[in-house]
Amino acid sequence: MFPLHMTGIAEVLVTVVIGFWFGFVLEQAGFGDCRNLAAQFYLSDMRVLKVMFSAIVTAMLLVFAGSAIGWIDFEQIFVPPTYLAASVAGGLALGVGFIIGGYCPGTSLVSSATLKLDGVAFAIGVATGMFLFGLTSPYVEEFWTVTGALGRLTIFDWLGLDAGPIVLGVFLMAVGAFAAAEWAERRFRWAKPPVPGATNSPVVLRAFATAGLILALVAVVIGQPDAERKIALQKARLDAAIQSRKVFIDPAELLDLMYNNQVDRILLDVRSESDYNLFHLKDAIHTTIDEIDRFWRPRLTAEQVVVVMSNDERDAIEAWKHLAISRNMNAYILAGGVNRWCDVYFAGNLNVPGPEFGSQGDEHFRYAEAFTKLRQCPTGAVPVGLNIPGSPGANIDVSRPDEKLVSLRQFTPKIHLLKAVKAPGGGCGG
């Protein structure tokens, strides 16, 4: 599944080649000549709008149609985070710079590469402007980083819709804008740029429009995959991880993790609320699969260790799948669930199976009765059935037993700390 994440020399080569064609196409589009670009604002040559919008629409259609059919993981595609105030201020400054200077940073590089001295002057101006922004950035930091900061936010998420209708809408809007542009060019002829572009070929335009409409309809009709479809698409990978038991961790490893203050850990408890209220691990958060889809998956990152638990394993596995469909997720399952945890740290049975062995339980909380009784005991009473070697009769906290108890059990460590695999970002200004 795309996108690929390349590193080292492969990333460098691919980036240079992409940059090459980026520069090549910009130059062939006529964007190395400021007069072609400025003409956009005098309506006599709408090349900027035509090239930019057909590029945006082409990439948009391919990305969202590809995501709909499951070839692209849109969560892994870099979406520039939204900072509303900074976007408004920066956008206005770019508009001013455009009408005065006639280029944008990318086109000034292309212009410089074709030895246009005004392009070079513009690029030096860009560098100077960035330097000036840096000098003033301490004073505008709050406006720059906080005001209207909404994180990764797409138009369709903002409106609470599927991507499909927005994709179709943008496509149709672009077609309308192209028609208006053709009309404007016929109407306003006061600054015809010196070198014309090739004329429109009706056959080619009709082919583009048809292909675009088909892709837009694919995005609308199939829709972006929800969690269930993503699980189906990634079935092989998820099942392999479960079969090999490499995502199941022993209670002792979890206890070790709970005392490890170097690791950002999240414990998610997907049992019924009544079981959770009766007993849960310290700092475990009660949640549901629905909440995992809406809240947790978009927020958790690979740097956090997530442990999902249910009474046995069946429900936890299901919840784990809803996390693991996101590739930037370091999620594990408590082997044997809360029942096995209580076998070890409540009943004191240290010989329960290790993480390589699953449990076929029916998600019934076997210690429900014991904890109900315990609740009725006065504070400080000895928990029933407790038999921990080395601490006979001690009133230990079953929700997070003493750190020393970690060493009572042998286990194969399964948790690996990961580094988030991230798209390198749009690159501009950061």
Place this chain on the structure above:
Amino acid sequence: MANEPTPKDDAVKQYWNPYVAGVALGTVLFLAFLLTGSGLGASGGIARVVVQVLKVVAPSVVDRNPYFAPMGGGFANPLNNHIVWMVLGVLLGGFISGLISGRTRLEIYHGPRVRPAQRLVLAFIGGAFMGWGAAMARGCTSGQALSGGAVLSLGSWVFMIMIFAAGYALAYPFRRFWL
């Protein structure tokens, strides 16, 4: 140096049709998403060159600045970033394209009523506005408007609308520069 009358010799080839160029550009952008997960960019490369120069001249300024530090603070090498390689590619692609189309030649493009020397000053001033704006908006027309627009980022569309709004608002007062 004069660029008017514009060269009409046969060596200068016609530009591509804008829709064809747009679809080609969109395909390059899509391939960038497929292969790297990110779109295109340009201003980030210029920013990193600025930080590299500053790092040599005044490293303490880089370390303490909220804009410069993430790019080159401490032991970080500002040029060790994919965007720098992309900018090298852009320069190479633009040069080759201009070369095979007869457009790579030393000259200054300017409006009919602007002298070449004036044009250089205007280009510098416009560039400064744009450099400030691209830093503020965390991206330029490539990284924000084009790449963010294609993945329907809300902020990128706000940004794009603002560019056009400011451009059209100022087109009339600044018409002497271009008409």
